[in-house]
Amino acid sequence: MKGSRFGSWLAFAIGTLYFLVPLISTLEFSMRMRRGEYSFEAYRVVLQDPRFQQSFLYSTTLALATIAIGVLLVLPTAYIIRLRLPKLRPIVEFITLLPLVVPAIVIVFGYLRIYNSSSWLPFTASAWATDLLLTFGYVTLSLPYMYRAVDSGLRAIDVRTLTEAAESLGAGWPTILFKVILPNVRSGILSGAFLTFAIVIGEFVFASLLNRPAFGPYLQLVGANRAYEPAALAIIAFLVTWACMGLIQVFGRGPRSARPSL
Amino acid sequence: MIAGAGQAKRPLPLAWIGLIPFFAFAVLFMLLPAAYLVIGSFQDTAGNFTLDNLARLFQPNILSAYWISIRISAASAMLGALLGFFLAYAAVLGGLPAWIRPTLMTFSGVASNFAGIPLAFAFLATLGRTGLVTWLLATYFGFNLYAAGFNLLSFWGLTLTYLYFQIPLMVLILTPALDGLKREWREASEILGASRWQYWRHVALPVLWPSILGTTLLLFANSFGAVATAYALTGSSLNIVTILLYAQIRGDVLHDPHLGYALALGMIVITGLSNGVYLWLRARSERWLR
Numbered sequence: 001m002k003g004s005r006f007g008s009w010l011a012f013a014i015g016t017l018y019f020l021v022p023l024i025s026t027l028e029f030s031m032r033m034r035r036g037e038y039s040f041e042a043y044r045v046v047l048q049d050p051r052f053q054q055s056f057l058y059s060t061t062l063a064l065a066t067i068a069i070g071v072l073l074v075l076p077t078a079y080i081i082r083l084r085l086p087k088l089r090p091i092v093e094f095i096t097l098l099p100l101v102v103p104a105i106v107i108v109f110g111y112l113r114i115y116n117s118s119s120w121l122p123f124t125a126s127a128w129a130t131d132l133l134l135t136f137g138y139v140t141l142s143l144p145y146m147y148r149a150v151d152s153g154l155r156a157i158d159v160r161t162l163t164e165a166a167e168s169l170g171a172g173w174p175t176i177l178f179k180v181i182l183p184n185v186r187s188g189i190l191s192g193a194f195l196t197f198a199i200v201i202g203e204f205v206f207a208s209l210l211n212r213p214a215f216g217p218y219l220q221l222v223g224a225n226r227a228y229e230p231a232a233l234a235i236i237a238f239l240v241t242w243a244c245m246g247l248i249q250v251f252g253r254g255p256r257s258a259r260p261s262l
Numbered sequence: 263m264i265a266g267a268g269q270a271k272r273p274l275p276l277a278w279i280g281l282i283p284f285f286a287f288a289v290l291f292m293l294l295p296a297a298y299l300v301i302g303s304f305q306d307t308a309g310n311f312t313l314d315n316l317a318r319l320f321q322p323n324i325l326s327a328y329w330i331s332i333r334i335s336a337a338s339a340m341l342g343a344l345l346g347f348f349l350a351y352a353a354v355l356g357g358l359p360a361w362i363r364p365t366l367m368t369f370s371g372v373a374s375n376f377a378g379i380p381l382a383f384a385f386l387a388t389l390g391r392t393g394l395v396t397w398l399l400a401t402y403f404g405f406n407l408y409a410a411g412f413n414l415l416s417f418w419g420l421t422l423t424y425l426y427f428q429i430p431l432m433v434l435i436l437t438p439a440l441d442g443l444k445r446e447w448r449e450a451s452e453i454l455g456a457s458r459w460q461y462w463r464h465v466a467l468p469v470l471w472p473s474i475l476g477t478t479l480l481l482f483a484n485s486f487g488a489v490a491t492a493y494a495l496t497g498s499s500l501n502i503v504t505i506l507l508y509a510q511i512r513g514d515v516l517h518d519p520h521l522g523y524a525l526a527l528g529m530i531v532i533t534g535l536s537n538g539v540y541l542w543l544r545a546r547s548e549r550w551l552r
Contacts, residue, residue: 085278110299
């Protein structure tokens with residue numbers, strides 16, 4: 001591969017250009033709010049906007065709830081499948097991939113139809129019930145990532161020996177699951193958690209169609225009405241995503257392991 | 263396969279009970295909602311069976327929405343796959359300095375998740391009418407992008423924007439496959455006198471082919487289901503199928519929920535097909551790339 005290094009550099013240069021130019025442009029644009037000088041005025045305005053704080057806090061809360069429910073749902077399932085019922089693995093894997101097959105907008109359309117306020121399970125009848133439905137929706141969206149993160153964490157440890165050791169010491173199921181297995185797959189769970197956080201913070205369709213005051217709809221609103229603030233928000237969103245991915249690197253084996261089916 | 267001798271004596275009924283929450287969740291929040299729409303698309307407003315909704319998908323307005331969505335998804339998937347392939351190839355096999363690869367992988371992790379509304383803002387600041395690149399081109403090269411027919415709120419504008427998460431996704435998925443190309447294969451073919459081209463034509467590409475094609479299909483489904491970026495970029499001015507469905511849910515623009523169900527069914531079929539073939543191809547490619 002003698003003469004090929006030039007081609008590699010060229011590909012790398014074009015890639016760098018394509019990925020950096022929008023970031024630089026956005027940063028530059030976000031600092032142009034004051035006429036004739038660069039300033040962080042747009043960031044100040046955005047960060048002081050009470051709706052920014054409220055919607056960001058709201059989405060953060062939902063993201064944490066999503067992660068908690070997701071772990072409670074996925075960890076026992078992945079554990080049982082691995083230890084006791086490996087025959088069910090293809091079915092469970094198929095189910096966890098469904099959110100990638102059925103687009104999010106279709107899923108939320110279904111929610112709105114099934115769980116409307118006059119239905120048998122009226123999730124949309126009150127604000128807190130809708131929040132719950134939204135959280136379940138986010139659990140659904142994050143399921144492919146969460147399941148794979150936890151499952152690859154389980155693959156890396158000897159589940160059987162750990163379980164038998166704990167059993168012979170007299171541990172019950174909750175103890176085994178949460179005091180023995182959970183700490184051992186912590187890095188996998190954290191990878192899934194940070195990816196989930198990144199997904200939930202930026203999510204728009206679910207929150208918008210369920211009419212909840214999340215960060216995504218707030219972004220859309222600002223984008224439709226302001227000039228410089230959207231660019232500042234884009235930079236903030238990029239930094240949040242970057243922080244999440246960086247934390248995955250710190251705690252886990254990189255974002256690759258958290259992505260599904262790679 | 264992992265059932266040890268000691269375990270066979272103690273079957274655990276608890277195992278089944280432990281799976282109930284997961285399956286209950288899957289039924290309530292994935293299967294039932296999807297099934298409701300699928301069944302609804304075969305019913306009229308009185309609940310009778312009909313194929314009328316599906317037939318009505320073929321009216322010009324809806325057909326063109328599907329067609330634009332398919333074209334944008336195909337363009338961004340194929341371009342993303344092609345550029346992502348070269349980028350991954352350069353980082354893995356291209357003889358670049360060692361630091362480039364981890365940097366590229368980390369950045370790809372970030373960029374493939376940097377979708378939605380912020381991405382639209384970033385491209386508006388770059389290639390919008392007052393964007394930096396638009397302005398630079400006009401000021402220093404005297405080239406008016408918009409007078410030349412470019413528009414960010416158009417087919418190519420949206421495709422260019424989608425590439426921002428499509429290329430990194432391709433890089434992330436293809437890198438392990440490129441790693442799987444064994445050095446011995448290249449060495450063997452070189453010893454047998456094969457040229458670089460022959461090696462790629464007869465060894466590397468046949469092995470990589472399922473991964474490349476499969477990932478392209480995944481990228482297709484990925485952009486086909488995207489709503490937020492397009493919505494923030496174009497409002498409802500671009501008639502793609504996700505925007506149409508969004509407008510239908512918000513305001514019943516089709517004046518018939520059952521036609522909306524059919525619209526959703528069409529999307530499930532398209533993303534389901536491309537994801538299904540992707541999974542099948544991935545299973546095939548794993549034969550070689552272990």
